[in-house]
Amino acid sequence: MSMTQPPKSDAGAQMLAGARWRWHEGLFWLAAIGLFFLFGDFIPGVPTRLMLLSEIISLGLLALSIDLVLGYAGVVTLGQGAFFGLGSYVAALMAKAGMGAFPLSDPVVGLLAAAAVSGFAGFVTSFLVLRGSDLTRLMVTLGVALILAELANQMRWLTGGADGLHGVIMGPVLGQWDFDLWGRTAYLYSLAVLFVCFWISRRIVNSPFGLSLKAIKGNALRARAIGVPVNARLVAIYTIAAAIAGVAGALLAQTTQSASPDMIAFHRSADALLILVFGGAGYLYGGLIGAGLFRVMQDVIGNITLQYWQFWLGLVLVLLVLFVRGGVIGLIEGMRDRLTRKGDAP
């Protein structure tokens, strides 16, 4: 975006065009800010839903991190929840140790620490992921996640075991804004963090590095033949995605001021993967839109039928995945293509 030199080649021009921000992206982020005023208890009669929206952001960010490895690099993973949970425990443990005071209980410091720890864990485990193909990768990532989840359960002295970590006191954001019952601070803070992570991810996928990831996804052997260092690239993107998943976990731990084993449990990985497929992989926005629709559906159906919402939600998801290839974004793109083709016809 901040390119100073004019593009010299077609490839450069193509990449610049891909990196340009579009109007509908602006609309998306404006809408996200608008939701704050709509659901922030400013309008009488409209319920406060900012906590739900913050939860959606955290889940969406986790799905975004999966999108980086799956949607762009083509690495299937069922273990992203491990980094998410690791990040949440790091942030919560730091806040607990800091007793609400700077620097340990500062949310931003906690986020950075969570990103560092999760990123490191991602780096170390990425070498396992390099081995084998899709099925092996699923098993390896799942195995790593299960090991971490069991560690969190067993290390009672540190994590509180199955009871979860309590007594987490989060400091105010930037020393200014405390987390309130209405979730206003939580939402704006989460949204800001989401935007930063999204912006970074967007830069990454539109860079030459990102293009090489797509080449690896297309055909790893060919990519290697044209000189792409496949293993190094995969290690790098897996590490970055793990760090972002850690940030997502830290966000959830900070906004809810708690950490419990279900933050590191298998269902987080599965939910996020499902959400990504549902929203559309390989667009960056897919995870965010998927997370929003998934949670809102869960909330609406759950209010209608307390006991059987899982059945209806499952049914909707099965139908969507069956009939809407490429997720929600794929559906929208398909419709747009059809419309423009019609317009082109004489």
Place this chain on the structure above:
Amino acid sequence: MRRQILKGLAASAIALAALPALAQETVKVGLILPMTGQQASTGRQLEAGVKAYMAQHGNKVAGKTVEVIIKDDTGVADISKRLAQELVVNDKVSVLGGFGLTPIAMAVGPVATQAKVPAVIMTAATSVIVEQSPYFVRVGRTMPQMTFPIADWAAKNGIKSAVTLVSDYAPGIDAEKFFKERFEAAGGKVLDALRAPLASPDFAAFLQKAKDLKPDALFLFVPSGQGATLMKQVIDRDFAGAKIRVIATGDVTDDDLLNDMGDAVLGMVTSHDYSADHDSAENKAFVEIFKKVNNNLRPNMMAVAAYDGMDVIYRALNATKGDANGQKLVDAMKGQKWMSPRGPMEIDAATREAIPPMFIRKVERKNGELYNVEFEATGPIKDPTHK
């Protein structure tokens, strides 16, 4: 004509002014219950217990109308916390309640404190919870309260050695710890402490090991709901033939599942505060109305905790004359004593902890159905972990 219009306007103005006043006549109770997943049977019993209480006592107390809002905790702590926040800020509930698992209660604690709303713990049984917020009040029971009586009974009844088998999670480990502590203090010996994974309830290897150790008794604890699976495997191993007594906390012979376990569990001794067979006028009335409004379901210890939870809320509202201020309600709940279907109940005025009566029971067949028949009352036990 004009006068009539004016009158009409005045009337509607009065009606409008009366609206907020009417709204305040309602006291909302927000319950966060496990309605889906592994704990769904617990949620069903809790909901049914609330229903039975409302059917028996109506929805009016101290001039207020009580409205209950139920949310599914989905088994996830952070979602439960969000639900609690939304219940407080959107639905303006005056009391929170429910909480199937300890982490869920723990996550809700800060919300109760911040919003100054009483939170009535019905199910979660880890002792430390009530210390997390001055607005927590427990009406269920805690792990040591359930475990001590059976350890005492074992020591007094010729059991010299025991092996413990628990689910490998916090309450299971608590049960193991409290049983060992109490049993060994009374001169017994725990030969081995076995822990089975919570996720995959296959107990075969653990049971075989327990049997090979040849203890006088095998002590069991699993979460309510897994009892049937465990007992089936226990029966297959024929512990009775090996002269090993099987003892447990009442969760294993849960009233909800007991009938399906079959005659092989006859004679099994457990300890708990509630049996559907408890012999009192209060319990007869409770079981009758419970079955009537809940499709002939048999109440278990979860149902009675929900029933008592509603009772405490009603009692507190009566004491404050309908004032739903959170601090006043909590203060009114402290030290409450009443006759519950379980027997005499009390809320400790100092710790806000339940002090339930405890019984040693034996599985027997009555009128064609299996029941936990109480044969020894050990009296109320204060939770020993609170200072």
